[in-house]
Structure formats: structure tokens, C-alpha cells
Amino acid sequence: MTELEAGRAQALVPVRSGAVLQRYRDVLIALIAFAVLASLPLFTGSKALLDFVIRCSAYGLFATSLNLLVGYTGLTSFGHGMFFGLGAYSFGLIMQKLGLPIPAAFVATLAITAVFAAIIGAICVRLKEIYFAFVTLAFQMLIHSTILSWASFTGGDQGLRGGIPRPVFLGIDLSNHVHLYVTSCALLIVGLLAMRQIAQSPFGYTLRMIRDNAARASFLGIDVWRAKLTVFVLAALFASMGGMVMALFVSGAYPEFAYWTISGEGIFINMLGGVSTFLGPMVGTVLLLLLNDTVTRFTEYHGIVLGVVILFFALGLRKGLLDFVAEWYAHRRETGEER
Amino acid sequence: MTRTRTPGISRRSTLALMGAGAMSVAAPWVARAQAKTIKIGMPTILSGRVAQLGTSSRNAVMLEVEKVNAAGGLAGRQIEMVIRDSKGQPQEAARVARELVNTDGCELLLDGEASSGSFAVHEVARDLGVLCIHTCSEASSLTADPKQHIPNAFRCVRQGIHDSIVGGSYAASIAKAKGLKKWATCSPDYAYGRDTTGEFTLYLKRFAPDVEIISESWPKLFQPDYTEVVTKILQAKPQALYSCLWGGDLTSYIDQANIYAMFSQMEVFAVNMADYTALTVVKNLPKGIHSGNRYIKTFPTTPENAAWGDAYRAKYNEYPTNWSWQNATAVMFLAEAAKKSNSADGKKIAEALKGLTIKCPFGADGTVTMRGDDHTLVGYAIGWGTTIPQEPYVPEVKAGDWKTIFELEAEWKKSKGYT
Numbered sequence: 001m002t003e004l005e006a007g008r009a010q011a012l013v014p015v016r017s018g019a020v021l022q023r024y025r026d027v028l029i030a031l032i033a034f035a036v037l038a039s040l041p042l043f044t045g046s047k048a049l050l051d052f053v054i055r056c057s058a059y060g061l062f063a064t065s066l067n068l069l070v071g072y073t074g075l076t077s078f079g080h081g082m083f084f085g086l087g088a089y090s091f092g093l094i095m096q097k098l099g100l101p102i103p104a105a106f107v108a109t110l111a112i113t114a115v116f117a118a119i120i121g122a123i124c125v126r127l128k129e130i131y132f133a134f135v136t137l138a139f140q141m142l143i144h145s146t147i148l149s150w151a152s153f154t155g156g157d158q159g160l161r162g163g164i165p166r167p168v169f170l171g172i173d174l175s176n177h178v179h180l181y182v183t184s185c186a187l188l189i190v191g192l193l194a195m196r197q198i199a200q201s202p203f204g205y206t207l208r209m210i211r212d213n214a215a216r217a218s219f220l221g222i223d224v225w226r227a228k229l230t231v232f233v234l235a236a237l238f239a240s241m242g243g244m245v246m247a248l249f250v251s252g253a254y255p256e257f258a259y260w261t262i263s264g265e266g267i268f269i270n271m272l273g274g275v276s277t278f279l280g281p282m283v284g285t286v287l288l289l290l291l292n293d294t295v296t297r298f299t300e301y302h303g304i305v306l307g308v309v310i311l312f313f314a315l316g317l318r319k320g321l322l323d324f325v326a327e328w329y330a331h332r333r334e335t336g337e338e339r
Numbered sequence: 340m341t342r343t344r345t346p347g348i349s350r351r352s353t354l355a356l357m358g359a360g361a362m363s364v365a366a367p368w369v370a371r372a373q374a375k376t377i378k379i380g381m382p383t384i385l386s387g388r389v390a391q392l393g394t395s396s397r398n399a400v401m402l403e404v405e406k407v408n409a410a411g412g413l414a415g416r417q418i419e420m421v422i423r424d425s426k427g428q429p430q431e432a433a434r435v436a437r438e439l440v441n442t443d444g445c446e447l448l449l450d451g452e453a454s455s456g457s458f459a460v461h462e463v464a465r466d467l468g469v470l471c472i473h474t475c476s477e478a479s480s481l482t483a484d485p486k487q488h489i490p491n492a493f494r495c496v497r498q499g500i501h502d503s504i505v506g507g508s509y510a511a512s513i514a515k516a517k518g519l520k521k522w523a524t525c526s527p528d529y530a531y532g533r534d535t536t537g538e539f540t541l542y543l544k545r546f547a548p549d550v551e552i553i554s555e556s557w558p559k560l561f562q563p564d565y566t567e568v569v570t571k572i573l574q575a576k577p578q579a580l581y582s583c584l585w586g587g588d589l590t591s592y593i594d595q596a597n598i599y600a601m602f603s604q605m606e607v608f609a610v611n612m613a614d615y616t617a618l619t620v621v622k623n624l625p626k627g628i629h630s631g632n633r634y635i636k637t638f639p640t641t642p643e644n645a646a647w648g649d650a651y652r653a654k655y656n657e658y659p660t661n662w663s664w665q666n667a668t669a670v671m672f673l674a675e676a677a678k679k680s681n682s683a684d685g686k687k688i689a690e691a692l693k694g695l696t697i698k699c700p701f702g703a704d705g706t707v708t709m710r711g712d713d714h715t716l717v718g719y720a721i722g723w724g725t726t727i728p729q730e731p732y733v734p735e736v737k738a739g740d741w742k743t744i745f746e747l748e749a750e751w752k753k754s755k756g757y758t
Contacts, residue, residue: 047441055434148529156530158478159429159455162486163462175466246430251462254429254455261428296435300385300424 022200030193037185041178050181051249052293056285057188058245062262063269063281064195065238070267071275072199073231074211075125078263079136082120082143083236085258086113087243089147092160092253102169109244110237117236118229125228137260144258159254164247174248184245191238196278198234207231272313274320283322377416377683379404379673380439382432382460383451383475385424388561389586391616392662396451396475397422398655399663403670413677421445425452429459436463447685449669451475451662454531464492470685472673474666477502478531482715483757491689493714495669497661499535501721502610502631504747505739507542509723510608513629514547514579519606521553523577525568525592527584528557535583535610542747543581553577561588565595577605585611590620597623613724615658618732628726630733633661634701638736639720643700664701668716671697672709703741717741 037053062084069075090109094100100108120139127135147154155161166174174180198204206227209217218224247253256262265288273284291309295302317324381400384393404418412418421443425432432452439445440463448471450460457476464471473481473494481487482494513519524540526532536555544550554575556568569592572580580601584592589611596602602625611617612630632638636648636658647667651659659667676691677683694711701707701719708718721744724736752758 048438051434051437051441151530151533156533157454158458158480158530161458161461161480162484163465250430250433250459251466252429252459254459256428256430256455293434293438296424296426296431300390302424302426303386 019200023197026193026196026200030189034185034189037189038182041181047177050177052289054181054184054245054249055289056282057184058242058249059265059269059289060188060242060282060285061191061245062239062242063266063273063285064192064278065235065242066263066266067270067275067278067281068195068198068207068231068235068238070270071280072204072211073207073228075228075232076129076133076267077124077136077232077235078133078260078267079138079140080235080239080266081260081262081264082136082140082258083113083117083239084243084246084262084266085143085147085253085255086116086236087240088247088253088257089154089160089243090240091244092164092247093154095164095166096160096162099165099167101167102172102174106244109240113236113240114233117233121229121232121236125225125232137263140258140260140263144255144260147255147258154255157255160252163251164253166248180248184248187241187245191241192282195238198231199278203227203230268310270320271310272320274323274326276319277322277326280320280322284320287321375416376419377413377447378419378421378439378443378445379447379449380436380443380445381420381422381449381451382425382435382439382456383422384427384453384456385422387427389427389453392453392475392586392660393424393451395616395655395657395660396662396666399651399659399667400449400670402651402654403667403674407670407674410674413673413683414681416683422451425456427453427456429455432456433459433463436460437467440467440469445469446683447673447688448472449474449666451666454478457481458487461487461489461492465489470689472669474669475662479534482713483752483755485757488713491685493672493689493692493709495672495709495716496665497719497721498715499531500538500748500751501717501739501744503535503538504542504744504751505721506539506608506610506631506723508546508743509737509739510539510543510579510581510629511546511550513606514543514550517578517606519579520549520551521575521577521579522550523554523556523572523575523580523605524552525556525558525572525580525582525584527560527588529560532557532560532583536581538751539581539583539610558584558588558592563591565592568592569596569599569601573599573601573604579606579608581608581610583610585614586616587620589617593621593625593628594623597625602628612726613733613736614661615732616660618726619658624726624728624732626725626727629723630726631723632720632733632736634659634664635731635733635736637731637734638722638724639701639703639705639738640736641700641705643705644720647700665716668699668701668707668719671699703738717745 066080069077087109090112091105094105094108124132124135148157172179172183174183206222210224210227214224243257269284269288270281272287274280295305383396384390400420404420408417421439423435425435436448448469450457450471450473452460453475457473468491471492473496475496477496477499479498479500524536526536540552554572554577556571558565558568608629610631611633612628613635614633636645648659672692675697676688676695680687680691692709696706696708698705699707703718703720706718707716710717718741722736722738724733726733
């Protein structure tokens with residue numbers, strides 16, 4: 001070992017152990033978060049609160065997966081909602097037509113989504129910025145139109161009717177509200193933890209490099225197209241998980257799940273919560289759903305209220321909430337150190 | 340080598356997660372209602388393209404609820420309506436419906452959703468077991484399909500299949516009288532448009548076998564420009580045209596087709612024309628368009644119906660819509676069923692609703708019935724007439740025959756494998 005190599009090895013050890021430590025900490029936080037969420041039904045009988053968390057799981061998985069593209073890779077997808085819809089429809093159709101056990105349907109849905117995402121991604125990720133955004137939107141509209149037109153298979157604009165059957169598996173009965181709630185929480189936490197691992201892995205840092213300077217990444221020998229395609233497929237899988245949670249919640253799948261407005265909501269959530277921190281989209285989800293649920297209780301002019309909130313974030317904070325908090329905290333610490 | 344990350348982020352994430360948890364716990368969940376009043380929840384569409392219909396549903400419900408409350412309420416309990424916007428999104432409709440029952444303490448649901456939203460609310464009713472009356476969804480399968488059937492859901496709405504049977508037989512009689520053999524269709528390209536047009540032509544051909552469809556157009560839902568559709572139809576030179584376009588689509592279509600003088604070149608059958616939302620919006624309403632009745636003050640030609648239309652107009656300064664009479668009828672059914680069972684309990688009302696016949700201004704013979712075997716509304720006023728450009732817009736409506744409707748509906752159900 002040369003002197004240089006020895007020095008490098010010494011420097012790498014603390015970084016590696018730091019990364020391992022970080023991973024353990026993430027897992028610990030995830031376990032605590034799951035324990036807290038899962039024990040909620042013991043303390044409160046509020047079904048509305050449980051409903052709220054289930055919806056947060058669906059949208060949270062979707063929005064965080066979108067952030068893998070938008071925040072980490074710089075791929076602003078306007079069509080990410082198609083995978084949300086695809087997840088809901090694939091899962092619903094498999095359960096209704098084939099009657100597979102739920103875990104099998106879950107895995108099959110992920111496989112279907114992966115195939116779709118690989119094909120669509122292979123075409124889209126070659127494109128840059130606005131072209132990428134619009135071609136993803138075009139694919140979304142294609143899937144949405146297919147759902148509408150293929151009425152004999154998908155139920156057309158009336159959606160998958162008659163409810164999604166939920167046979168009991170491993171003692172879990174998803175037609176039981178609490179079971180569904182705990183399962184949704186588990187999927188959310190597992191999904192978030194997996195996405196966190198992706199974001200913190202060397203691959204995650206490759207994505208950041210591609211975002212900041214794709215040409216440089218390319219010169220360093222990184223296959224940019226392949227990395228982008230990989231993250232596109234991975235993000236689609238988590239969006240699809242979100243779609244499945246939503247399908248279970250409403251016991252059906254509707255074409256609105258694959259409409260561009262869902263993608264729009266995803267982008268809005270990311271704007272609201274912030275894209276520079278991992279949990280930004282999750283905070284955005286909670287904010288948006290809270291806002292939506294409270295505002296629609298009082299007025300049908302919720303559009304105005306949401307519009308004002310967007311303006312506040314876009315013009316006032318100029319960033320998402322968690323971005324703002326993180327910067328404020330960092331700034332305070334810096335000034336504290338100077339003093 | 341520098342460290343790429345500061346350890347602080349993780350602490351922040353933890354804080355954020357805790358914050359998120361705390362916020363969801365602290366949300367303003369309202370306590371259950373007191374037992375004295377009875378809350379009825381109603382998700383409907385109050386924003387977006389069909390907001391006008393949702394608003395007219397709310398208006399009609401409030402008009403009737405006032406009457407019921409003045410007469411003592413539901414089995415002695417005053418009704419309090421909790422009406423909330425679903426934005427026409429099924430996932431919101433499901434959420435709002437669950438919230439109304441679980442958080443606001445609503446004991447009954449009126450489902451003012453159209454199309455997919457009504458199926459989403461139907462699943463909520465299945466899940467929660469709460470009594471639910473659908474008041475806006477015309478999709479026949481909602482009650483005809485036995486897979487959809489649940490004991491606690493009813494439909495107080497006109498039905499696509501009923502309209503097609505009556506429309507088909509009316510159109511066939513005109514076709515025979517005037518020798519209309521070449522027909523064209525022009526309907527919106529989604530399930531409602533395709534199904535309704537398919538069923539209409541099925542019954543038209545059944546009653547007038549020598550009719551031939553020579554041209555079909557399927558404009559997109561909410562399409563702004565109909566020029567190509569209009570010219571396509573004109574080139575095909577049909578003797579008659581059927582359309583189930585509705586609302587803003589129908590009015591823009593008529594305005595644009597007027598430029599080509601389409602209505603003087605063929606007989607037009609537009610099932611959704613005779614609704615004030617369309618009649619009052621078209622710039623030059625052509626004379627002689629054949630239409631099914633949606634809501635029209637002049638049909639049924641009874642003083643009760645005219646009085647109801649006038650009362651609604653006096654209160655809200657606009658005419659009621661098709662959704663209005665259906666929602667009003669649902670409240671009338673609730674009131675009667677509560678009286679019959681002497682209870683405001685959902686299960687007892689559901690029992691009483693089965694097969695219940697009530698007096699109603701919108702009944703073909705002054706009464707309407709909630710059919711017991713499939714929980715759907717029958718006996719309502721249904722018919723076709725022709726338009727004139729000014730009030731009363733559709734002066735004479737030829738009533739459909741319910742005996743024929745029942746016969747053909749039973750046949751249709753069999754062909755679909757529903758019975």
C-alpha cells in the first residue's frame with residue numbers, strides 16, 4: 001500500500017462508519033415513527049384521524065417518490081401521476097379479476113409498474129427539462145385516455161366498481177379499518193426508509209451530480225441515461241405503492257387517479273414542503289391535506305385559499321416550508337457559532 | 340476528504356417527523372353531534388364545471404328540508420344538513436363521505452355525486468353501513484347490477500335505461516310518421532355517451548326496424564369546437580340526428596350547428612335539451628328539437644309541479660335542474676319513510692323505503708315508488724316533446740309508458756346477466 005493509498009483508506013473509514021451510523025439512525029427513526037403511528041388507534045377512536053394518516057401515506061409515498069426525480073435528479077416530471085393511477089388500477093384489477101392473495105397482487109403490481117416505467121422512462125429520460133416534462137405529461141394523458149376508452153376492462157369513466165376484494169392474509173384483514181391503517185403506515189415507513197437509503201447511497205449522490213452538472217457526471221464515466229432511467233423506475237414503484245394504498249382506501253380505482261391533476265398535486269406538495277430535504281414532500285403532504293380538509297369544511301371556494309397559499313410560498317418564502325426551516329436553523333447555528 | 344453531509348440534517352428530519360405527527364393529532368376533529376337534531380351528510384360537486392348542478396341539488400334539498408323541519412322533522416328530530424364539496428373527484432367524494440359520518444356525526448347520507456363519485460360513495464356506504472340515497476347518478480349499473488346491491492343504499496334518480504326505452508319508442512313513432520330512415524348520432528366520447536347512444540339506437544331499431552345509422556360522431560367531453568363534427572354530419576345527409584350531449588357541450592354544439600342551419604335540414608333528437616340550464620343558455624334555440632324531459636315546469640302538467648318550480652325560482656332566482664327534482668324527491672322519501680317507521684334510524688328507514696310509494700309532484704301519476712327489489716326510483720314523469728324558442732320552451736310533452744319501460748327493462752337486465 002502506498003502512502004497515498006493508506007491515507008485515503010484512513011480517510012474513508014470514518015466516512016463509511018458515519019454512513020453506517022446514519023443508516024442505523026434512519027432505521028431507528030423509522031421504527032420509532034412506525035411505533036408512534038401504529039399505536040395511535042390505542043389512544044384515539046377518531047376514524048377521521050386514521051383516514052387522514054392513510055391518505056397521508058398514499059400521497060406521501062407519491063410525493064416523496066416524485067421528489068427523487070425533481071429534487072434529487074432535477075427531472076421535473078409532469079406525468080408522475082400515471083404511476084399512481086397504474087398502481088391503483090393494476091392492483092384493483094388483479095384483485096377483482098384474478099383474486100390473487102394481496103401480497104402476490106402487490107408484487108405483481110410493482111412488476112407491471114416497473115415494466116411500464118422502464119418503457120416510458122427509456123423514451124423520456126433522454127430528453128431535457130421542458131421536453132422531459134411534456135413528454136411525461138403526454139404519456140400520462142395516453143394512460144388516462146386508455147383507461148377511459150377501454151371501458152370493458154377498466155370500467156371507463158366510472159372506474160373499477162363493486163369494491164376491491166380483500167382476502168385475509170397472514171392474519172391481516174384489510175377490510176378492517178385498523179388493519180388497513182397499520183398496513184398503510186407500514187408501507188409508508190418502509191417506502192420512506194427505502195427511498196431514504198436510495199437518496200443517501202452512492203447512487204443517490206450520483207443523481208445529485210447529474211442534477212447539478214450532467215456533463216461532468218458523464219465525463220467522470222457515469223452512464224447518465226442509465227442512472228436517470230433507474231431512478232425513474234424506482235420512483236414509479238413508490239408512486240405505484242401510493243396508488244395501491246389509495247385504491248384500498250376508496251375500495252376502487254378511478255380515472256382521476258391517472259389524470260394530470262394528480263401530478264399537479266404532487267408538484268404542489270413538493271413546492272409546499274420543499275425539495276431540498278428528504279422529508280420536505282412528507283411535510284408538504286400533511287400541509288396540503290390538512291389545508292384541503294379544513295378549507296373544504298367551510299367553503300367551496302377552496303381554490304382561492306389554496307391559490308393564496310401557493311402565492312405565499314412562491315413569493316413570500318420562495319421555497320418550501322421545510323427548506324425554509326432548515327435554512328433558518330442552519331443560519332441560526334452559524335451566527336451562534338460566530339458569536 | 341471532507342464530509343459530504345452534516346449530521347444535523349437527521350435531527351431536523353426527526354423534528355419534522357415529530358412536527359408532522361403533532362399536527363395531524365392537533366387537527367380540529369369535531370365531536371359527535373348531539374342526538375336531538377339529526378345530521379344528514381351530503382357530498383356533492385360545488386366547484387368546477389358542473390358546480391351549477393351541485394348547487395341546484397343543494398338548493399332543492401334545503402327547500403324540502405325546511406318544509407320537513409317545519410312539519411316537525413324526521414320522527415321528531417330536526418334535520419341539519421351538512422353539505423360539502425367533493426370537487427367531482429371520487430377520492431374526495433369518498434373522503435368527504437367518510438368524514439361526514441365519522442367526524443361530523445351524520446347518520447344518513449344523500450349522495451349528490453355523478454358518475455365515478457357515486458360509486459366511490461357507494462363503497463363508503465358498503466363499508467360503514469350507513470343509509471345512503473344516491474340522488475344524481477344516472478348510471479343504470481349502480482342499482483341494476485346485483486354485485487353493487489347493498490341493503491342500505493337506494494337510488495332516487497332517473498335512469499339511463501329508462502330514458503333510452505322511452506326515447507327509442509318516441510323517436511321510432513316520429514320516424515315512422517315522417518319516414519326518417521337515415522340516422523346519424525353525435526354523443527360525447529365517454530361511458531355515458533357510448534352507453535346511452537347504444538341503448539337508444541337499440542330501442543329505436545326495435546320499434547322501427549328499417550332505421551339505419553349512417554354516421555357516428557364522438558366528440559370529446561368538454562370539446563370547445565364542433566365544426567368538424569357538424570360538417571361531417573351535414574355531409575352524411577341524414578334525415579335525423581340523435582345526441583346525448585349535455586350542459587355546456589350541448590349549448591355550444593347547438594350554437595355552432597346553428598351557423599350551418601343544421602336544424603332546418605334534419606330532425607334533431609337531443610335527450611338532454613329540455614333542461615333549463617341548456618334551454619336558457621342557447622343563443623337562438625331552434626324550434627322543433629325533440630328532447631326528453633329533464634326538469635321542466637310544464638311536465639307533468641300538474642299544479643303541484645308548476646308550484647314547486649315557481650317556489651324554487653322565487654327562492655333562488657333561477658329554475659331548478661334535473662338534479663333538483665331528484666334531490667327534492669329523496670328528502671320527500673326520507674320524510675315519508677321516517678313517518679312510516681316512526682323512527683329516524685337508518686336501518687328502520689331503509690326497511691320502510693323498500694317498495695314505498697309516495698305522493699310527489701314529479702310522479703307520472705302524482706306518485707313515485709322506490710322499487711323494493713333493486714332499490715331504485717320508478718314511476719317518475721318521463722317523456723319527450725319539442726322545443727319552442729321562448730317560455731315555456733317545451734309546451735307539450737308526450738309521456739312515456741311505464742308498462743313498456745318495465746317490460747323492456749326486465750329484458751335488458753336479463754341480457755346483461757343481471758337477473
